[in-house]
Every structure is written in C-alpha cells, then in structure tokens.
Amino acid sequence: MPSRTEPQARTRRFEEAAVAALLAQYKPLPGVHDELVDGDGRPRAHWTSLLAALAEMGVEEVNRRFRAADRHLYRSGVFYRVYDDPNGGERPWPISHLPLVIDAAEWRALERGLIQRAQMLEGLLSDLYGEGQLVRGGALPAAAVAGNPDFLRPMVGVDPHGGSFLKIYAADLGRGPDGNWWVLSDRTQSPSGAGYALENRIAIARALPDLARSLNVMRLAGYFQGLRAGLTKLDRSGEGRVGLLTPGPLNETYFEHAYLARYLGFVLLEGDDLTVRDNVVYVRTVAGLKRVDVLLRRLDADYADPLELNPSSHLGVPGLMQAIRAGGVAVANALGAGVVEAPAMMGFLPRLGQQVLGEAPILPNIATWWCGQPAERERVLDSLDDLVISPAFRRPVPGALENGPVIGADLDPVQRAAVERAIRTRGVDIVGQEAVRLSTMPVWSNGRLEPRPFILRIFVAATEAGWTVMPGGFCRVSDTLDSRAVSMQGGGRSADVWVLDAAPVEQTTLLPAPDTVEVKRQTGPLPSRAADNFFWLGRYVERAECTLRLLRTLAGRLSSTADGGGGSVPALLDLLQSWGAVPDELTRARPIRHVLAALAGRERPGALPNLIDSARHTASVIRDRLSPDAWRTLADLGLTLDEPVPPGGAEPDAYERADRALRALAAFSGLASENMNRLAGWRFLDLGRRIERGIAVCRFARALVGERPSASTLDVLLELCDSQITYRSRYVMVESRAPVLDLVLLDPVNPRSLAFQIAAISDHLDVLPGHAGDALPPPEERLVARLSASMKAFDAVEFDDARLAKVEAQLMELSNDVAERYFIHRQPVETPWDLQA
Numbered sequence: 001m002p003s004r005t006e007p008q009a010r011t012r013r014f015e016e017a018a019v020a021a022l023l024a025q026y027k028p029l030p031g032v033h034d035e036l037v038d039g040d041g042r043p044r045a046h047w048t049s050l051l052a053a054l055a056e057m058g059v060e061e062v063n064r065r066f067r068a069a070d071r072h073l074y075r076s077g078v079f080y081r082v083y084d085d086p087n088g089g090e091r092p093w094p095i096s097h098l099p100l101v102i103d104a105a106e107w108r109a110l111e112r113g114l115i116q117r118a119q120m121l122e123g124l125l126s127d128l129y130g131e132g133q134l135v136r137g138g139a140l141p142a143a144a145v146a147g148n149p150d151f152l153r154p155m156v157g158v159d160p161h162g163g164s165f166l167k168i169y170a171a172d173l174g175r176g177p178d179g180n181w182w183v184l185s186d187r188t189q190s191p192s193g194a195g196y197a198l199e200n201r202i203a204i205a206r207a208l209p210d211l212a213r214s215l216n217v218m219r220l221a222g223y224f225q226g227l228r229a230g231l232t233k234l235d236r237s238g239e240g241r242v243g244l245l246t247p248g249p250l251n252e253t254y255f256e257h258a259y260l261a262r263y264l265g266f267v268l269l270e271g272d273d274l275t276v277r278d279n280v281v282y283v284r285t286v287a288g289l290k291r292v293d294v295l296l297r298r299l300d301a302d303y304a305d306p307l308e309l310n311p312s313s314h315l316g317v318p319g320l321m322q323a324i325r326a327g328g329v330a331v332a333n334a335l336g337a338g339v340v341e342a343p344a345m346m347g348f349l350p351r352l353g354q355q356v357l358g359e360a361p362i363l364p365n366i367a368t369w370w371c372g373q374p375a376e377r378e379r380v381l382d383s384l385d386d387l388v389i390s391p392a393f394r395r396p397v398p399g400a401l402e403n404g405p406v407i408g409a410d411l412d413p414v415q416r417a418a419v420e421r422a423i424r425t426r427g428v429d430i431v432g433q434e435a436v437r438l439s440t441m442p443v444w445s446n447g448r449l450e451p452r453p454f455i456l457r458i459f460v461a462a463t464e465a466g467w468t469v470m471p472g473g474f475c476r477v478s479d480t481l482d483s484r485a486v487s488m489q490g491g492g493r494s495a496d497v498w499v500l501d502a503a504p505v506e507q508t509t510l511l512p513a514p515d516t517v518e519v520k521r522q523t524g525p526l527p528s529r530a531a532d533n534f535f536w537l538g539r540y541v542e543r544a545e546c547t548l549r550l551l552r553t554l555a556g557r558l559s560s561t562a563d564g565g566g567g568s569v570p571a572l573l574d575l576l577q578s579w580g581a582v583p584d585e586l587t588r589a590r591p592i593r594h595v596l597a598a599l600a601g602r603e604r605p606g607a608l609p610n611l612i613d614s615a616r617h618t619a620s621v622i623r624d625r626l627s628p629d630a631w632r633t634l635a636d637l638g639l640t641l642d643e644p645v646p647p648g649g650a651e652p653d654a655y656e657r658a659d660r661a662l663r664a665l666a667a668f669s670g671l672a673s674e675n676m677n678r679l680a681g682w683r684f685l686d687l688g689r690r691i692e693r694g695i696a697v698c699r700f701a702r703a704l705v706g707e708r709p710s711a712s713t714l715d716v717l718l719e720l721c722d723s724q725i726t727y728r729s730r731y732v733m734v735e736s737r738a739p740v741l742d743l744v745l746l747d748p749v750n751p752r753s754l755a756f757q758i759a760a761i762s763d764h765l766d767v768l769p770g771h772a773g774d775a776l777p778p779p780e781e782r783l784v785a786r787l788s789a790s791m792k793a794f795d796a797v798e799f800d801d802a803r804l805a806k807v808e809a810q811l812m813e814l815s816n817d818v819a820e821r822y823f824i825h826r827q828p829v830e831t832p833w834d835l836q837a
Helices: 005-023 045-057 059-075 104-128 142-146 194-207 209-214 221-232 254-264 320-325 337-341 349-357 374-382 413-425 528-558 568-578 591-600 608-621 628-642 651-675 680-704 711-720 724-730 737-746 754-767 779-793 801-822 832-836
Strands: 079-081 090-092 095-102 168-175 181-187 242-245 267-269 274-277 280-285 288-291 294-297 330-332 368-370 387-391 430-434 440-445 448-463 466-469 474-477 493-499
Touching: 005 045, 005 448, 045 059, 045 095, 045 209, 059 090, 059 095, 059 194, 059 628, 095 104, 095 194, 095 440, 095 448, 095 474, 104 168, 104 181, 104 337, 104 349, 104 448, 104 466, 181 337, 194 209, 194 221, 194 254, 194 474, 194 493, 221 254, 221 294, 221 448, 221 466, 242 254, 254 267, 274 320, 280 320, 280 528, 368 374, 374 413, 374 430, 440 474, 440 493, 528 568, 528 591, 528 608, 528 651, 528 680, 528 711, 528 801, 568 591, 568 680, 568 711, 591 608, 591 651, 608 628, 628 651, 651 680, 680 711, 680 737, 680 754, 680 801, 711 724, 711 737, 724 737, 737 754, 754 779, 754 801, 779 801
Parallel strands: 095 493, 242 267, 242 294, 294 330
Antiparallel strands: 079 090, 168 181, 168 448, 274 280, 280 288, 368 430, 387 430, 440 448, 448 466, 448 474, 474 493
C-alpha cells in the first residue's frame, strides 16, 4: 500500500525535472555571482517555486501572460523619455518580466544596512549645512564640499522644516562576485523610480497573480502609506495640501511624477503654478491662491529658485528659498541634499560613518579615490587601466568626460592622454572608482531564461515610525551582457523585485479604514495651468473632430455621384486650405490628395496627425487628472493615424480611415461626458469644445451657404454639423436655406447648433469660481451675454456672411477673455485658427 508521502514525492520529482529542463540552456557568466543558480548550477532555494510555476505553465502560456503585462503598461500610458531621441523620445515602458527574488533573511540584512546609511547621510548633511565640524576637523576636504555645485550656500544655517534634510533616500546596489552587496551610488537629490516600481508590481501581479500570493511577496503599499503620512504631518496650516513639484512633461520620468501624485493624493505642480507671498507658497488656481505647505520635490535643487540659485531656471519658484528660510514651506528632500550623492563623497563615507554614527557601515560602497588629493590622484593615474574614471560631481568634464564615466582600459591613446591631462590639471572634478562586475539575474528571452547584469535601487522613507524601507525596489536590467548598459536611457529594462516573507503577507493598502473616511465631493483646487490644458485639450479634440467630419464628407462626395460634380467639393477644398490642413502646393492636385495629406501628412499644423499630437501632448500634462481609459483612447487614435496609407489611396480607403478615427474621438468624448465629475476641470474641457465647435459651425455655414445655395451644399452643411437625421425628421422636403440655417445656427435644442454652444458656454461661465455677486460681470460674461442676445434677436434669414464672421470673431475674443481671467500667461503660440482670424 503506497504511503501518504508518495504523491508528494512524485510531485516534487516532477517539479525538479521541469525546473531542470527550464535551466538546461541557462548559462551563467563565469566569474560573476548569479542570482538564480549557485556555483554548481543548482537553483537557489528561494527561486525554485517561481521556476516550477513557469515550467508548469509552459512557454506559450508564459509568453501570453507576459504579453498581457505589456498591454497593461501600454494601455495605462506608462512611458519614459529618451532625451537624445530625434523622434521625440517618448517610449513605452520596457519591462523585464521576471522579477528579482530576494529571500527574507537577506532582505533583513539589506534593510539594516540601508537604514544605517540613511542615518549617516542625514547626519552628514546636518553637519555640512550646520556647524561644519567635519570640514573644520579635516575629516572632509573643504574643496570636496565647496567645489560641489550641489552644495547650496543659501541653505547654510537653515533648519529644514521637520528637522531632517532627507525624507526619501535611495541607494543603487550591485552584488560583487563574492555575493556581497555593495552601494554603487547614493540618491539624495530627488530619487526617482518608486512610482515605476509600483507600476512594475501591478503589471507582474496581473501576469502572475496566484504565484505572487502563494510566495508571500511583501507588498509595497506600507512604504507609500508611511511616506504619505510623514509628508502630510509637515503641514502647519491645517489645510493639508501637499504638492509634487515636477520639472514638467519633458522630463524623462514625468509619467512617474503624475502617477505618484495621483496615487498619494497630492497635487501635481510645476513652478509656474506656484507663487510666494509673504514667505508662504501658494498655488494659482481658478478659484484664486491656495496655500501649499509641503512640496515633494522632483526638481533638481539648483533650478528651484531663479532668484537665489540658478538665474536661468524657468522651472522653479521665485522666492522659494526665502520661504524655506522663514519656515513657510517644507520641501522634501531639502534643497542642497544632493551634495552627499556626489561620487567624490564616496571616498570619504567609510571613515565619516565612524565619526557621524560611531560605527562602521554595514553596507560598503565601491572603492573611490577623489583626485583632488595628491596621493589619490597619483594612485588613479598609476592604476588607470583598472578603474572607471567618472566626474566627481555628476557634471560633464569638458575635454575628457563630456559623456560621463569611461573605463580606463577602453581608452585609445588620444582619449587616454586627454583623461590623464584632466586628472592632473583639474583633479577636483574627477574620481577613480573600482570597476564592478555586476551579478546577473534571469530574464525571459525568446521562450527561455538568460542571465543579464542588473542594478537594484531600494528606497528608504522617513516616516512617523522612523526609517521605512520599501520591501522591493526599482531593478534595472541590461538588455545585453554588457553591464555598462544598465540604464533606461541606455536601452535597459526594468524588473519587479519580490521580497519573500516566511509568513502570509498582510494586505496593506493606501485606502483609509472604512469607518474613518470623510464624505467629500470635491477633489481639491484646480491649478490654473491644469485648467489651461483642459481648455486646450477640449479645443484640440473638437478641432480634430471637425477636421475629420470635413475629410469624411469630402471623401464620401468624391467616391459617389451625390455631388453631381457640383459646388460642394470646391467649397470643401477651400475649407481645408483655410483650415491649415494641406500644403499650398496641393492647390491644383486631385481632391483625394488633399484628403490624404490632411489625414496622414504633417506638413501643415492643421493636419490631423498634428492636431492629435497636440491633444496628446496637452493631455499628458494633466495625465494625473484623466482616466486611463481616456488616455488610452487618445493613444489608440494615434495608432490609427500612424497606419500606412494604402497604395493609391482610393476614396473609400480615405473615407473608412476618417470614419474609424471619428469613432475613436467619439469614444473620448463619451468618456469625458460620462466619467468626469462636473467640477472645474470638466467645465474647462467642455468650454474649450463649445467655443471650438461654435467657430467651426460659423466657418462651415459661411463657406457653404450663400444667397442661393444648392441643395447639395445645404446637405453637406447638415452632414458636417451632424444634423441630417434631425432635418429629415422635421421637414419632408429637400434642403432649403432658412430651415437648414435655423437648425444649425439657432435651434436651442440641437446639440450641434451655434445657439446651443453659446448657451452651454454661458452655463459654464455662470458656475466657474471667482464671481462676486454685486460686482460688474467680467468681460467674458458680458461678451457671451451679447452673443446669447444675438441668437435670440435674429431669425435664420437675417444671418449672412458678415454677421457670421462677427460671431466667429466674438467667439475667438471670448477664448482670449477666458484665458486672461483664469490661466497662467505664457508666450502666445500661433495656431492654424488664429492665423486665419
């Protein structure tokens, strides 16, 4: 009779055989530590469950799940920016699907070492900006501090709000051939990657949900919960407003800024959003100035205040430094915190740890020699072939290290001479560092496992309970066996990090307990910049829709005999030209070429791809305020327009392409209509759409309706205004001038009519903030009142080209009045419509 353990034994043998098959082609690199297998090629114990699960799924199922993770990231709009990319640089987030697995015992050791290092760097910052004992006593050369551009003299003597310089610390770790972890670099300026780590976790948890639970993978929410509580506690005014200060949408990690702001419940802010009054920081909102007490900074400190720091900065907040000195705002991390992340500091940190904390560092950092000291300079010159030569202060060194670190052994004679000359003449700007052979972790490539070098970034936050380490991290993996390519800018990928616990993991969340949730129906103040972008998003989307209706109508007329070769086609072509949608040189070309140029070309600003790009760019600035579905709709529309035009580009193909794009835009409009709360953001979005639609109706009517319009041109006007069905249901006759104009201009219940747009604009202006009951109505309200009166005072017969041109001009004036009242003013940008005004 078989024993109870025999089925278990058979299962274990099956798993071992499946794992062995999976590892059969895995070839660890000689001379480096491998995370997956030991020196004898056996899988490490904490990896076996993951390997067994992958083996059980099979290659096809694993590929399917990983493709699902890729789709989630793409459809969520996760991206990063490559600065040197000539095509614009916005790329989908590259994820390495296999997580890095760390067992509980090893994690506890890392946790202790990182907390100790955060404490050491906090103590070092307090001394550098305080009493300066370390420099005065000779433990740290003055030139290594004063020569560092990240040492901010205005911060000397400033007691940071909350008592600490560091609210977030991160360390880049690598494992050497001996299996020990080493600190490769410290991140104290404004550490990035925590948001991407969270998004990686969500994507991989979707791909491997059961496995993540069964392995007791520690959750990340507790870290973010502690970080948020620690920052919120710094609020002194009681308003509880925390902002995340970003350089803006052109920053490489802007997605992360927007994502973290939404996840943590903070307001995403740019420097232009803020102003300093009486040493207090305020955000400009559509309802006036609102106080901000805490700023989570993702902007380099030097750019934070053009008055006292970098005068060329257009990203910061004038007067911020004075507000910090006066205690009017807390900034995390404190300005000047980046001084201790310079590579020059790493050569002194092992000794400084003893003086600051009275104990040796638990986690060593890579050996570093600062060439500002004679003995260290000569050592670097003598061992140049064995070292990595780097800028000492994360700034390029002209003539030698203009593109960052170099490996001494890889230098040609000319480069070597330049580096040696720089070390001798400006050694304070250069360090030599031990060349590290990074350990490898497995990646899933073409249905099998392959080793790749990686760097692990782990985050530590100062919370009310003390320093808290994120149980996971941001892991960057090289796409090749070259360990120098472990960077997102250099083509690397990112992996989730699974820290395994021995016991089931508590299901922590950022959501408050059910019995502590306060009922509220507002989402906080709307910054003027966000309102500006909502307004222009509405205008760009509506402009694209009007262009598509024009193109679809034109393509339809060209592919049928409905127009009879009559006057509507020339009128539509003239509209496209005045729209700024087609190049001037196409004036004499076949009409279908006009349609294709507007659908797929980028020669003119009014062409459809340019309009959609403008809409996507504007939406990206307020991505934290848009639903993922709305963002995905715009992304899908971009893909539709990027499809190659069929050879020959026949009229039916153009019609079908315009029709598909129009349906995609309709989906965006539906999401905005049904999913957005009727708060200020939605009102500015819809206000932009209504103004744009009103201008379009005026232009359509002026182009197609004269004193004696044909039935064909009147039918085209109805089609462009999406009013054909309504007209047919009311009038059992052919198109006639007065009924058509009444329907598209004056009908108050037709959502496409000019009168309907003006009424909707008036409704929005009535409820926007900032109106005083007894004050004279502002210019935009007086203007829309005149427009409303004109819609009621005339009938369709009285509307001619001159009157429509006046209404069109008044709508554009209304747009300027709204901007003048509510938006932050920047350099004006010409748009196709403005050029034709």
